[in-house]
Amino acid sequence: MSAIHDTMVAGGEKSPAAVKVWDPFIRVFHWWLAGLLLLAYATGDEIENVHIAAGYTIAGLLALRIAWGFVGPRHARFSDFVRSPRAVLAYMRDMALLRAPRYLGHNPAGGAMVVVLIVTLIGTCTTGYMMTTGTFWGAKWVEEVHEAFANLTIGLVVVHVLGVLVASFEHRESLVKAMITGRKRPS
Template identity: 85%
Template sequence: MSAIHDAIEAGGETPSASVKVWDPFVRVFHWSLAGLFLLAYATGDEIKNVHIAAGYTIAGLLTLRILWGLVGPRHARFSDFVRSPRAVLAYMRAVALLKAPRYLGHNPAGGAMVVALIVMLIGTCATGYMMTTDSFWGAKWVEEVHEALANLTIGLVVVHVLGVLVASFEHRENLVKAMITGRKRRS
């Protein structure tokens, strides 16, 4: 009898071909952050109250994600996906050769992108907050830094989406679906 047949007899179900990777918090965080950033970006000069509310919500989400990156489940933890610059470059070289290894969680380039986006968004939130204080009210340089960080974040988002598409193609895996369902194929 095969192992699969034994599992069907013993448990009544076929073993899953997929495995849970992204927990509900990571998935809700990801899609909420994407939506809120787009909302904040779109309303920046037009609807200040919505822009500010979105910014504060993003700051709260980032705080929670950083905490979750320290204490959350395996694939949510920074220790699972933050790699050295050398490892990131080696992975990118392998991607260019279409020989990149598949990772169940974030690959080294994806981990670097997570860190870059978090840092950029913290800077954007911090400068946004600064513009509401007495000390920096009307300071043109703070507004310019805030806008530059937001625009750089848009650039990172484009690179992130391209990276997801490349990895999905290279490993024949729908990573967008994985970030919705939380599941990826086992191997």
């Protein structure tokens, strides 16, 4: 038996091998968003209809995720993972020193990344929509801001993936697997 199965909890019962953390909506949202973002980025200037459809779908997903951040289960709620800048910086310092505490849901850096990614994706979607309107059709500055938001988002995704890898290594658990199964070890 692994150490996790031998752990005792109050009352002499064994703790479960894994607990539900990420609900189905969060998991589907995450992977669909990742795929659609790659699709939109890859088709930007080449296949305009696909790019626009991906963008509108991303905007719809974002609206649903924001609503879910207020009404969804515990670990999906913004109130569960949005922390102060001081807490985020302290966590990142501890993470760099490989002594960051483990969180069942999003850690402070992960929570900050969720918020920043939502903001940059809203900026990308908004400027993308603006380029389709009569008012901003052909406005070079809108296109440049749209591309800047898109490139910033891709850069943040790279940082996000690196953070997931470091946290997975530091806490000896696969956060990718947890985002697929929805389950993590309890402690």
